[in-house]
Amino acid sequence: MSAESIAPALSLPVDEARERLRVLIRDLAVVRGQVTLSSGAEADHYVDLRRITLHHEAAPLVGRVMLDLLQREGLVPGIAAVGGLTLGADPVAASILHASAADPASEALDAFVVRKANKAHGLQRRIEGPEVSGRRVVAVEDTSTTGGSVLTACEALAEAGARIDAVAVIVHRADASKQAVEAAGHRYVSAFDISELEI
Structure with a gap:
């Protein structure tokens, strides 16, 4: 895809942008075969969303679709920042940042x-970027099986004095993740369910 054809992706109606992103996730990110997840659980497939969040066409769509999710869920306007535990959350947050700046x-x-x-x-900071203390934030992740990574981010955010309005993931993979996040007192929202990927 040329640079000229990427820009229109950001101006697509959001339903079309969402469908295009779903197809890209299905076609590029779903890896079939036995894998051990970061949680230690075994699975017969793996959803490698870095193949999406770092992809030239898909990354702008991630920002567009995730920003729309935050708007539909009533989190935007209201929150001030998005981010999460490095590495999976970094490109997700950057895509949302760019989508919000362009909208x-x-x-x-x-x-x-x-x-x-x-x-x-240096400054020995755990959270890099603009200050989060006293600000409303959403912790993001590409996908989650147990909730462990995003909850680690939430703990650091709480220690830094941020107000966590929600946890948002691109693909909801497992109910265990949602349950763990909600048990920790956080709202959980997602752009896609694993069932939409036709695995």
């Missing part, structure tokens, strides 16, 4: 990165 009807959103541990040099 004249949206409040611009900042992005942040939550490190897995405090940096040992």
